[in-house]
Amino acid sequence: RPEGAEEDPWQDEEYFGSYGTLTLHLEMLSDRSRTEAYRQVVLSNSASLRDKVVMDLGCGTGIISLFCAQLAQPSVVYAVEASSMADYTRQLVKQNGCEEVVTVLQGRAEEIELPERVDVLVSEWMGNCLLFEFMVESVLLARDRWLREGGIMWPSSAALTMVPCQADRYFSEKMAFWEQPYGLDFTPLQPLAQQEFFTKPKFSYLIEPADCLSAPSDVLCFNMYKLQIKDLEEMSAQFQFCVERPGVFHGFTAWFTVHFESLEKGGTAVELNTGPDSEPTHWKQTLFMLDKPVCVCAGDSIGGAVVLRRNPVWRRHMSITLNWSINSSTEETDDSQVGTKTFPMWR
Amino acid sequence: RPEGAEEDPWQDEEYFGSYGTLTLHLEMLSDRSRTEAYRQVVLSNSASLRDKVVMDLGCGTGIISLFCAQLAQPSVVYAVEASSMADYTRQLVKQNGCEEVVTVLQGRAEEIELPERVDVLVSEWMGNCLLFEFMVESVLLARDRWLREGGIMWPSSAALTMVPCQADRYFSEKMAFWEQPYGLDFTPLQPLAQQEFFTKPKFSYLIEPADCLSAPSDVLCFNMYKLQIKDLEEMSAQFQFCVERPGVFHGFTAWFTVHFESLEKGGTAVELNTGPDSEPTHWKQTLFMLDKPVCVCAGDSIGGAVVLRRNPVWRRHMSITLNWSINSSTEETDDSQVGTKTFPMWR
Ligand SMILES: [Ca+2]
Numbered sequence: 001r002p003e004g005a006e007e008d009p010w011q012d013e014e015y016f017g018s019y020g021t022l023t024l025h026l027e028m029l030s031d032r033s034r035t036e037a038y039r040q041v042v043l044s045n046s047a048s049l050r051d052k053v054v055m056d057l058g059c060g061t062g063i064i065s066l067f068c069a070q071l072a073q074p075s076v077v078y079a080v081e082a083s084s085m086a087d088y089t090r091q092l093v094k095q096n097g098c099e100e101v102v103t104v105l106q107g108r109a110e111e112i113e114l115p116e117r118v119d120v121l122v123s124e125w126m127g128n129c130l131l132f133e134f135m136v137e138s139v140l141l142a143r144d145r146w147l148r149e150g151g152i153m154w155p156s157s158a159a160l161t162m163v164p165c166q167a168d169r170y171f172s173e174k175m176a177f178w179e180q181p182y183g184l185d186f187t188p189l190q191p192l193a194q195q196e197f198f199t200k201p202k203f204s205y206l207i208e209p210a211d212c213l214s215a216p217s218d219v220l221c222f223n224m225y226k227l228q229i230k231d232l233e234e235m236s237a238q239f240q241f242c243v244e245r246p247g248v249f250h251g252f253t254a255w256f257t258v259h260f261e262s263l264e265k266g267g268t269a270v271e272l273n274t275g276p277d278s279e280p281t282h283w284k285q286t287l288f289m290l291d292k293p294v295c296v297c298a299g300d301s302i303g304g305a306v307v308l309r310r311n312p313v314w315r316r317h318m319s320i321t322l323n324w325s326i327n328s329s330t331e332e333t334d335d336s337q338v339g340t341k342t343f344p345m346w347r
Numbered sequence: 348r349p350e351g352a353e354e355d356p357w358q359d360e361e362y363f364g365s366y367g368t369l370t371l372h373l374e375m376l377s378d379r380s381r382t383e384a385y386r387q388v389v390l391s392n393s394a395s396l397r398d399k400v401v402m403d404l405g406c407g408t409g410i411i412s413l414f415c416a417q418l419a420q421p422s423v424v425y426a427v428e429a430s431s432m433a434d435y436t437r438q439l440v441k442q443n444g445c446e447e448v449v450t451v452l453q454g455r456a457e458e459i460e461l462p463e464r465v466d467v468l469v470s471e472w473m474g475n476c477l478l479f480e481f482m483v484e485s486v487l488l489a490r491d492r493w494l495r496e497g498g499i500m501w502p503s504s505a506a507l508t509m510v511p512c513q514a515d516r517y518f519s520e521k522m523a524f525w526e527q528p529y530g531l532d533f534t535p536l537q538p539l540a541q542q543e544f545f546t547k548p549k550f551s552y553l554i555e556p557a558d559c560l561s562a563p564s565d566v567l568c569f570n571m572y573k574l575q576i577k578d579l580e581e582m583s584a585q586f587q588f589c590v591e592r593p594g595v596f597h598g599f600t601a602w603f604t605v606h607f608e609s610l611e612k613g614g615t616a617v618e619l620n621t622g623p624d625s626e627p628t629h630w631k632q633t634l635f636m637l638d639k640p641v642c643v644c645a646g647d648s649i650g651g652a653v654v655l656r657r658n659p660v661w662r663r664h665m666s667i668t669l670n671w672s673i674n675s676s677t678e679e680t681d682d683s684q685v686g687t688k689t690f691p692m693w694r
Pocket residue numbers: 124125126127
């Protein structure tokens with residue numbers, strides 16, 4: 001890339017370009033936990049959705065809008081999609097006989113114009129570690145511009161959860177491997193391996209519940225009615241984990257859960273949980289590897305803090321800083337028990 | 348990329364750049380079938396390798412050179428690597444006490460200078476569908492420049508194998524999926540799916556032996572002593588497959604086998620077979636999907652031809668054209684039984 005060429009800090013060409021192809025949409029649609037959760041939200045609110053005005057932001061193929069039109073009787077669903085997929089979304093709406101109800105609008109959340117405010121703003125905006133790619137900013141902009149007073153946000157709340165964990169297989173495949181492959185000593189490659197495999201978070205990691213060293217803990221909770229775009233610049237939280245079984249502390253694993261409140265008073269909320277105790281989703285989980293594993297015992301505690309800093313230039317990126325200290329339940333401690341590491345994600 | 352910027356038709360910056368990181372080397376080293384095959388070649392020829400001069404072209408981390416130095420007594424091994432991995436290869440040679448025997452040379456096959464001709468030229472040059480990325484050209488150049496009269500090539504021969512196959516799961520995940528996801532009709536996306544998933548070959552596909560509709564057949568066989576670079580421009584072959592069981596003909600699957608002849612007269616050759624009856628390798632197999640599946644019966648025959656055309660501009664790329672006609676063992680035939688399709692790989 002030539003020096004001095006202007007680059008878009010939102011990388012929209014790349015971002016919306018990827019959503020113009022089918023691969024990502026197929027991955028999302030094939031994720032039954034994700035898609036059925038949204039279907040369930042519509043289904044369990046179908047009576048209350050009658051005559052409501054709905055916006056489906058970043059609608060992709062339009063699946064949520066089609067659920068609304070087929071399972072409920074909203075007066076209109078504005079299906080908003082910035083990528084070129086919007087042309088196909090229009091065809092799908094027609095093919096399924098929903099063109100009376102669903103209006104497809106191609107454009108970005110900041111630019112679209114609707115003839116009215118909406119009663120419900122629904123969106124599947126979640127990324128890796130909940131926030132990655134920061135589509136949530138578009139949702140908040142749309143909320144402030146188009147959601148009527150007292151309107152409903154789906155999801156209504158979101159939480160980022162973390163847990164200290166063992167990651168034997170990943171550690172052994174990427175790091176221990178070099179110790180004696182085929183009887184040779186390849187340890188001079190370990191610093192390169194650390195750089196290449198442990199510097200950034202590992203996406204698409206599936207942790208076993210048995211590899212959680214402690215009970216998971218929600219480190220960030222967002223109320224989607226109150227969250228402000230400026231809140232996204234820096235988010236931090238303390239944590240305190242009790243180690244429940246002896247093991248090797250290789251790193252932290254993160255995932256998210258979102259809730260969809262009921263339109264009816266006292267109606268039950270729908271939850272989409274992407275953690276290790278639920279069916280795997282296309283998000284899987286995100287692994288943050290320490291540089292050196294630490295042995296821990298049942299009764300030890302792992303305290304510390306996490307800070308998510310949005311990249312001031314590359315607006316879809318952030319870094320995640322973890323600080324931890326291990327307090328041994330036995331007497332001895334040494335300074336290898338304290339650590340800090342910042343993970344770019346990706347810039 | 349700016350218009351008019353000069354581009355390298357060999358894409359060497361990208362190609363050697365990727366081999367400067369660990370990910371590809373780890374994938375290759377973790378492939379036990381591949382790496383153990385080369386180890387077995389050295390081990391079963393260890394007596395004959397005594398005092399021989401060896402070149403290991405595109406040595407990567409140097410694993411084959413280290414096998415030579417540790418399992419045999421060659422007089423010298425020239426370990427040639429064009430990527431920046433060469434710096435680490437030098438360290439690994441030292442770490443394993445092989446610096447008396449292994450000399451690491453950073454450079455391309457076309458540029459390196461050796462003080463002598465070699466008795467053995469060993470290389471792991473195989474790519475997807477055997478030829479993809481055309482590292483074989485560097486091997487042939489090195490052979491013509493540096494292999495002494497009567498010297499040995501490892502591999503000594505190579506074959507590309509094809510079979511007509513069923514691919515139910517891939518077809519259903521990428522194409523049938525759109526018929527009724529969540530009770531909706533998404534068939535307007537099928538032309539896009541065909542374009543996106545069936546236009547190019549599918550790499551990293553693992554076929555089950557039971558999904559082969561016929562006995563596989565070697566469509567190309569290369570003698571590594573006689574093969575010429577100009578032979579690579581266009582290669583073609585006829586094929587004739589007998590359908591052995593009723594099924595759905597979704598496409599063709601391709602893989603390769605290489606043989607390493609023994610240095611000893613009458614010694615047994617070592618084989619590395621990447622097909623479905625062998626342990627999966629990191630190459631897996633390559634799937635070529637037809638646009639429309641065809642039902643076939645036991646006794647039908649699938650005849651036709653395959654042509655591999657190297658891209659005249661992008662020298663690491665090629666296209667693969669398949670022509671087929673299905674001769675039914677029963678009476679009826681129609682023109683859907685004949686087909687042709689060209690697959691870019693990748694350009
Ligand atoms: Ca998403």
